[in-house]
Amino acid sequence: MDIQTIIDNFQRSLSTMFAEFTLATSCTEAGFQLISKSGHENTVSLKLGEELFTEPVSFSELLSNSQDVKSKGISFYQNMMIAAWSDLIDEIFEYFLAQHFDGHRDFIELKRQNIKIDFALSISIEVQTNDALSKDFSFRSYPDRFKLINGILNPGNELDAEIKIIRKHVLIRNSIQHHNSIAYEDLFSQLGAANIELLDQNGAPLSVTQGDKIYISVPELDYLKRALHLVSQKWRSFNA
Numbered sequence: 001m002d003i004q005t006i007i008d009n010f011q012r013s014l015s016t017m018f019a020e021f022t023l024a025t026s027c028t029e030a031g032f033q034l035i036s037k038s039g040h041e042n043t044v045s046l047k048l049g050e051e052l053f054t055e056p057v058s059f060s061e062l063l064s065n066s067q068d069v070k071s072k073g074i075s076f077y078q079n080m081m082i083a084a085w086s087d088l089i090d091e092i093f094e095y096f097l098a099q100h101f102d103g104h105r106d107f108i109e110l111k112r113q114n115i116k117i118d119f120a121l122s123i124s125i126e127v128q129t130n131d132a133l134s135k136d137f138s139f140r141s142y143p144d145r146f147k148l149i150n151g152i153l154n155p156g157n158e159l160d161a162e163i164k165i166i167r168k169h170v171l172i173r174n175s176i177q178h179h180n181s182i183a184y185e186d187l188f189s190q191l192g193a194a195n196i197e198l199l200d201q202n203g204a205p206l207s208v209t210q211g212d213k214i215y216i217s218v219p220e221l222d223y224l225k226r227a228l229h230l231v232s233q234k235w236r237s238f239n240a
Contacts, residue, residue, distance in 0.1 A: 003235070006095060007232050007235060010084060010085075010087075010232055011233075013084055014228055017077055017080050017081055017084070018077075020077070021074070025070070025073060025074065028069070028070060029070070032069075035062055036063060038059055040060035040063065041058060041060070043059070067215055068215075071215040071217075074216045074217065074220075074221050075181075078169060079173055081169075081224060081225065082166075085228055086142070089145050089146060090134070090138055092149050093137050093145070094134055096109075098130075101129075109152055110133075113133060113136070117129065117132075143167070150235075152238070153235035153238040154231070154234050158234060159231050159234055162230050164191075165224060175187055175214055176214065181214045182211060182214070183196070183209065183211060185210055188209075198214070199217055199219040201218065201219070
């Protein structure tokens, strides 16, 4: 499989995710619009089993938490997109490893690596080396992994704005997963900025500083999707 096919697969997956996101988020939006026009004293429960339901939740409580509900739904797809991007970087790394071991292109950008080889195993040295290098790469930090691949496929470091958008969302995902969606100190130190800018639900820029709750909007997710597409398309133009 060549670079173009690997990236084509990623872009198709990205388009599918966004289509699913659009459908799911439209359903959520339609639901809140209908709730807002109904009696706020009405309630809803979820069925757990035969004659077994959750405690009823009032429409007024649902509406008061609508921003959280919408953002968490959007963040689910943000996480999927960033995970797919991470997988793409790993796949491209493995492609260059295969190119090296097959004698098609020297992976000189990888430079010197320290790995352990077990001569007691029946697995060939080449396979052990390949597996060890792939595993080591997958555990590196995102900036290191991205820098290596982008340095090969985009040596001019074009699309700097889009690259920064993706980097921002990698850190936002960490904030959502490990910091309860709160903008944590290390997020800003890694970006080298005192604040980050996100698009609100109307597409207007919104400044987020340390300690703020992070809400992801539909326009912001679209912003991420376009950045992923543009950078991957730049990578796709690579010629060995």
